[in-house]
Amino acid sequence: MTAPGEAGARRGAGPRHAWIVTDLDGTLVDRDLGLVPRSVEALSRYRARGGTVFIATGRNEESATPYHRELGLDTPMILYNGARITDPLTGERLLDLDLGAVWPPLRDLVLPALPEGVGAVGFSGGDAHVLRDAPVLADYARRDRIVLLGDPPLDRPPTKVMLISDGQAPDRPAELVTVHCPDALLVRSEDTYLEVLPPGAGKEAALRVLAGRYGMDIARIAAIGDNPNDTGMVRLAGLGAAVGDGHPQVLKAADIVVAPCSEGAVADLVERILDGPLP
Secondary structure, X not given: OOOOOHHHHOOOOOOOOOEEEEOOEOOOEOOOOOEOXXXXXXXXXXXXXXXXXXXXXXXXXXXXXXXXHHOOOOOOEEEHHHOEEEOOXXXXXXXXXXXXXXXXXXXXXXXXXXOOOOEEEEEEOOEEEEEEOOOHHHHXXXXXXXXXXXXXXXXXXXXXXXXXXXXXXXXXXXXXHHHHOOOOEEEEEEOOEEEEEOOOOOHHHHHHHHHHHHOOOHHHEEEEEOOHHHHHHHHHOOEEEEOOOOOHHHHHHOOEEOOOHXXXXXXXXXXXXXXOOOO
């Protein structure tokens, strides 16, 4: 099968690592919410040499698409930390999971028991809905550039639920989910962001789906990230890179450690692939 965009991954040509799969926040996007110019320029050079670029993010379509367009990409996007893969050319969902049986106990037992100051956002369709209000949600919406709506539609469980803490009782939300929703996948995309995902989700799982769909050898994929939700993807890839100022868990899992995000982490990875020694 030929992949949409980027000449389908150019399986027979181009760099030794034919794909780069990059996280957004803290990896390619800095704390001011802008793409790091040095990394953008390096990705352009990588693509000119025959490489293919994908983004893998916890963001939804509304939040991730502006960055995807700014990069000039037309490849599928791994969204919701691997619960969905969307082809922006056709709108087709190449992977589309939801919380299913996890949702009723999450809704009825976990959300009402969350500590004061913890907000909850549910993602359904392409929208973000407030499930439990808290002051921290305003900053979350600003940072992710999304509009938070009211109650979600009830015809389908959410794709994921984000529990956002004010830093108090940081372990309590995870404890509640583990007790009442043992099948859920829990990942942290920030110290105060706990994401409740469907079983079988995760960036690593989504990357396997993409590689299998387009016949790409995992050994020819490079992946880069900075937070615990990136660890599986970084460990899986043929070349796993950790952002220099990333979480210790990712640093430990990676094959190489590159510059901090703001200094061009992705650019460092590109230069290693195109010009430098590899492990």
